[in-house]
Amino acid sequence: MIFRLVFENVRHRPIRTMLSVLLIAVPVTLILALIGLSNGFLEDSRKRSAGVGADILFKAPGGSLMTFSTGALPQKIVDLLKTEPHVVQATGTLVQPIGGFDSINGIDLAEFGKMSGGFTYAEGHGFQTPDDVLIDTWYAQQRKVHAGGKINLLNRDWHVAGIVEPGKLAHLFAPLASMQDILGSTGKVSQVFLKLDDPKNADAVVAALKVKYADYGIWSISEMQALISVDSIPLLKNFINVILGIGVIIGFAVVSLSMYMAVLQRTREIGILKSMGATKSFIMSLIMAEAFCLGFGGTIVGILMSYVAKAAMHAVAPASLPQAIVYTWWPIAGGVAMGAALLGAVYPGMMAVRQDPIEALAHE
Amino acid sequence: MPDPIIKVRDLWKAYQSGRVSVQALRGVNLDVPLGEFLSIVGPSGSGKSTLFHIVGGMTPPTSGEVIVGGRNLSAVGDSGRTELRRTTVGFVFQKFNLLPNLTARDNIRTALHISGQATDVFEKDFLDILALLGIAGRLDHKPSEMSGGEQQRVAIARALATHPAILLADEPTGNLDTANSLAVLKLLRDLNERLGQTILMITHNNEAAQYADRIVHMRDGVIVETSTPAGRQALGPVV
């Protein structure tokens, strides 16, 4: 019966209900889109780092996983690392972020190809001139270019030599020598990828390298994969907490206001229920049940809107913003919305409970 | 003689509106035996509704003794009054006061739910009441789809659904035309005669008052006179 009362109340104020649900849905969508973006981005970088075909990543002293210090290593170190036990291949890349989540990677195409199994060309071919770049199909779609076209990066025009299937290290590649020239990093690289005779030796080789190259950033690729998570990026975690907080505040405020108005509008009905002997807890549960419905509706709509957000992101920037749908966050985002909604209904509920039945019935 | 279902002794009620205190009742004494149909008449502001609100547990008495269905209302708190409304009295108002979003059936079911009774099927004796009220075919309509007379009959049905010992009707015909007023009055009489329902009815209408067994007259917060309806016999046999 409570359900019936609540359902009819919700149904008889469709505009109020829809607006409340929509407003509660906004933070739910925000949370899910943000989590989806982080996870999508991390998942994507995990895939791309695996696509390199390396077993170990080697960075300059103090280098961290998620940051790049351009040209921090002398290129000579690549040859030195090649002589280490179990190492069968080594290739250095020079990374230059270009805004957003993208970066250009200067590579030695032959070496990189050998390690990763080579690019699959959707269009065009490999580097032929120093002005050539390779881009993956996502980035091509985002920038709307084809092989043979021009693309402006780092304030210069590049010739798109080829378009490759995605999944190998990055979305954009240029010849290592050209990048070293442009960045003034002659003879330098940002990171070195090592391929071993057997991936099983990765941990042992990392340990040995750490002794020899103390302070350098050295990770096995499998270790690095595990480290690429939301928790490894402290700023992101804080940001997510802020968005969660905003979600609580919006949900609370929306439901407070909505239920406050509902209680005022239904003063007389509350009086009627009281005249029939409705207890305080009955009145309170009506208000709470309605808030729960608004919160639940907001959660559902929020989840649906996160799919819309995903589609919109994909249409705008397919390469930069791969948004994942993270089911495990549905209950979290929903819990935040519904917790806030219930909290928001407490004061209006108290107001309804305290209503004097005679005055409530006299209300027009 | 058994204890009256309602016993009121030297009942005073003061309302505080702003800084002035209004004495709505100034020493009311009243006994209502079980099964009586009582009319209360009197000029506007004489305290009729106030008396109902106290007897029905909507507001506490200021002083005096009020015992309803064995419950001393001077001694119980808010929850005791809620309990009284839930179990012992049923209200019928001039403005019908149906829940506007719910059908007649759901209005009745809400009352049943609040009193903790099953709401899925109506009991046989309640179906008889619905038949008597003539609204059995209107149960799936909402208040806005019903005439005033129908709404008031649904309100009566809702008030009686939980088998309250006392039905309190505050000007039940005040918003009805002559024909519907008559129908409702006859129904109240029928309910009283056939089911022995105790009914207290406030009315401004002298003819309406005649449907009761007894009429009390109020003025300035006290009962000034008690009378027996003149044409009582002419309305039909009182068993």
Ligand SMILES: Nc1ncnc2c1ncn2[C@@H]1O[C@H](COP(=O)(O)OP(=O)(O)OP(=O)(O)O)[C@@H](O)[C@H]1O
């Ligand atoms: N909630 C209230 N607050 C303040 N004063 C009130 C309140 N309820 C009633 N009164 C006052 O108490 C007195 C009695 O009112 P009551 O409603 O009992 O009269 P009544 O006999 O029912 O009148 P009517 O025939 O107009 O319905 C009036 O002076 C009224 O203004």
Ligand SMILES: [Mg+2]
């Ligand atoms: Mg009155």
